[in-house]
Amino acid sequence: MKSSMRAVTLVSPGHLECVNTEIPVVQNPHDVLIKVHACGVCGSDIARVMVKGAHKMPIIIGHEFAGEVVEIGLDVKTTKVADRVTIMPLVPCGQCDYCRIGEYTLCDDYEYYGSRIPGAMAEYILVNERNVLKLPENVDYEMGAMTDPVSVALHAVRKAGVEAGQSAVVFGLGAIGFVAVQWLKNLGCTNVVAVDIFDEKLNLAKTLGADLTINGKTTDAVKAIQDYTGGKGVDVAIELAGSKFTQPQAVLSVSKMGKVVYCGISYDDLILPNQALNAILRGELIILGSWNSSIAPLPINEWESALKFMNNGKIRVKPLISHRVRLEDCQSVFEMMFYKKEVFTKVMFQPEL
Numbered sequence: 165m166k167s168s169m170r171a172v173t174l175v176s177p178g179h180l181e182c183v184n185t186e187i188p189v190v191q192n193p194h195d196v197l198i199k200v201h202a203c204g205v206c207g208s209d210i211a212r213v214m215v216k217g218a219h220k221m222p223i224i225i226g227h228e229f230a231g232e233v234v235e236i237g238l239d240v241k242t243t244k245v246a247d248r249v250t251i252m253p254l255v256p257c258g259q260c261d262y263c264r265i266g267e268y269t270l271c272d273d274y275e276y277y278g279s280r281i282p283g284a285m286a287e288y289i290l291v292n293e294r295n296v297l298k299l300p301e302n303v304d305y306e307m308g309a310m311t312d313p314v315s316v317a318l319h320a321v322r323k324a325g326v327e328a329g330q331s332a333v334v335f336g337l338g339a340i341g342f343v344a345v346q347w348l349k350n351l352g353c354t355n356v357v358a359v360d361i362f363d364e365k366l367n368l369a370k371t372l373g374a375d376l377t378i379n380g381k382t383t384d385a386v387k388a389i390q391d392y393t394g395g396k397g398v399d400v401a402i403e404l405a406g407s408k409f410t411q412p413q414a415v416l417s418v419s420k421m422g423k424v425v426y427c428g429i430s431y432d433d434l435i436l437p438n439q440a441l442n443a444i445l446r447g448e449l450i451i452l453g454s455w456n457s458s459i460a461p462l463p464i465n466e467w468e469s470a471l472k473f474m475n476n477g478k479i480r481v482k483p484l485i486s487h488r489v490r491l492e493d494c495q496s497v498f499e500m501m502f503y504k505k506e507v508f509t510k511v512m513f514q515p516e517l
């Protein structure tokens with residue numbers, strides 16, 4: 165095997181380079197070396213690369229990926245060479261109070277592939293076997309690389325505790341939004357509304373199961389939702405846009421006793437008008453935060469559920485891939501996304517291109 169590889173490296177905020185670097189070497193008996201076939205860009209990557217920077221730099225970024233096992237450490241038991249796999253990028257400490265009750269994503273002292281330890285936007289990545297999940301047969305590498313957003317969407321929908329026959333609205337059609345629409349339908353919501361500002365995304369949401377789509381740029385989304393529900397409001401709102409326009413709209417879209425889940429990352433203050441505060445108080449609304457996804461084994465491991473539902477075709481992610489790009493084009497691709505030069509949903513880096 166060759167000894168060097170290409171890797172997308174964050175040098176400093178706003179500055180990416182595709183560098184030649186050593187292929188990591190299996191040393192720890194539980195290490196697994198994976199040849200990366202697809203690595204998606206997460207919304208969190210865009211902010212990390214263009215604005216915030218990572219905890220340590222330079223660092224190889226990328227945590228949403230799938231690939232093939234090419235080498236394993238001496239004590240690896242759970243995976244073998246040639247397995248097609250994805251990985252859960254979180255490495256929880258296992259010691260803190262949250263880890264001890266299985267709430268790993270709330271860990272006080274975690275590592276994370278692609279932001280704190282070397283990531284997967286490269287030809288190869290070294291991971292611990294604990295993090296590895298095998299891809300089921302109908303899940304290809306690109307789909308496997310989307311297990312993370314599929315799990316994050318499931319987590320947000322489960323936070324809302326949706327019941328069969330309920331209604332819901334999803335604000336923001338990024339990859340997570342498109343998948344949230346599908347989870348809501350799969351979990352029994354009969355009336356699912358999707359709100360975005362691009363008609364092409366709204367059309368796609370319809371083909372993926374949305375019952376009503378609203379262009380929030382040209383239509384008053386709250387009024388349209390109130391009209392659709394006979395003035396009552398929907399049972400659940402999931403806010404994924406992280407925008408100052410949709411954050412209050414989420415509150416104003418739900419019925420009394422409704423639930424609002426905030427999941428869209430934002431770097432601005434959350435400002436709610438008095439009308440929204442009134443709705444929270446008088447309607448006894450439940451406002452929830454949702455972060456990442458659950459990898460505890462009970463009641464479900466959301467990553468395993470994500471893989472099952474991609475495998476049985478009930479969660480479709482292939483139509484969400486808007487761009488397939490080369491590692492060498494990292495800087496221009498991130499600028500395209502950050503400055504919104506093109507409409508995109510999931511941008512997939514392909515090390516073999």
Ligand SMILES: [Zn+2]
Pocket residue numbers: 206207208227228312313
């Ligand atoms: Zn992610």
Ligand SMILES: [Zn+2]
Pocket residue numbers: 256257258259260261262263264270271272273274
């Ligand atoms: Zn912990």
